[in-house]
Amino acid sequence: MPASDTVRKSFPTYSELLQRGDAPPGSSWGLFGEDDEVGMVNFVTPECTRYAAQLVKRGVCFNLDKSLDAFSPPVARHRHKPRHTMFCNSTNHRDDYIDNFYPQGTTQVDSLRHFRHGDYGFYNGVRDEDVVTGSPTLGVNRYAERGIVGRGVLIDIERYLAQRGRKLDHRAGEAFPVSLLDDVAAAQGVRFMHGDILLMRTGWLAYYFNEMTDADRVLLPTALKSTGLLQARETVAWLWDHRISVGASDNAGFEAIPSVAQSPFVSKRDQAAGADPIHAGLMHPTLIALMGLCIGELWDLEALAADCAATGVYECMLSCKPMNITGGVGSPANAIAIV
Secondary structure, eight states: OOTTHHHHTTSOOHHHHTTOSSSSTTOOTBTTBTTOOSGGGGGSOHHHHHHHHTTOSSOOEEEOOOOTTOOSSOSSTTOOOOEEEEEOSSTTOOEEEEESOOTTSSSEEEOTTSOOBTTTBSGGGOOGGGSSTTOOTTOTHHHHHHOEEEEEEEEEHHHHHHTTTOOOOTTTTOEEOHHHHHHHHHHHTOOOOTTOEEEEEOSHHHHHHHTSOHHHHHHGGGSOOBOEEOOSHHHHHHHHHTTOSEEEESSSSSBOBSOOTTOTTOOGGGGSTTOOGGGTTOSHIIIIIIIOOEEEESOOOHHHHHHHHHHSOOEEEEEEOOOOOTTOSEEEOOEEEEO
């Protein structure tokens, strides 16, 4: 057990955060410092990293990233396939470059500048004018500078449900409550710890590659549907109260897309001019801008999940090293699980 369990007690519960008067209600602003730019990644303390290193027993590594060109056509309509060009300056030399590169076009992590909250703005009160190209503020570079190395915990929802004769409705973008995470964790014998990196396998990625037709994949960006967490205050509370540092999943949004009709996060700003209808009711502004959660999407958890099922061990040492792009909104995850 990491020594950081003692740190856990110094943080308020989510219910207490909702009562804040010194910052936006339900926010973590200021709790990690007035100048903090990495949010809940701070939950990964040196004690957590040292504990994670002790989990390496076999020295087997699992790549959790899909290739940069894996999603063609793109999952999100505005993120296109990169163009890779190789050239040479002499017979014995090779070099290359990439055009049309969208850092969130494949397995990714979002920086805390990815979403602002419509009422309160960017995480920790950062001014809009500081979130611009060339400025490092809230950029994915902050994760790169710090590094994210901690205990990864796989919650294999797809396998748990399959063993009980059902599966999530990926075609409809089914939303599920956090109580399902607790059910799966209990069945796997997993106990969550301070600073955990949550790896949530829904089966959506396998559905995308193995069950969707080419025609389905072409149409997906125009009406994106992705299984994921239910938009609910209980979801936000669960992530905060469990001290999750990174929430990563094999789906397209971590949370369900589109959001459920009864989402408590729908507001007038969703109907404002310039708002993207697909963003209506999403938790992203709350999770990123208010809570400071590092979100990962489209993570390839298939091989790791198969190994976990075979060994009965659902924890690992996990390294996530985003690209050091000054002011980057997102980055390929560059994630490795080591068991």
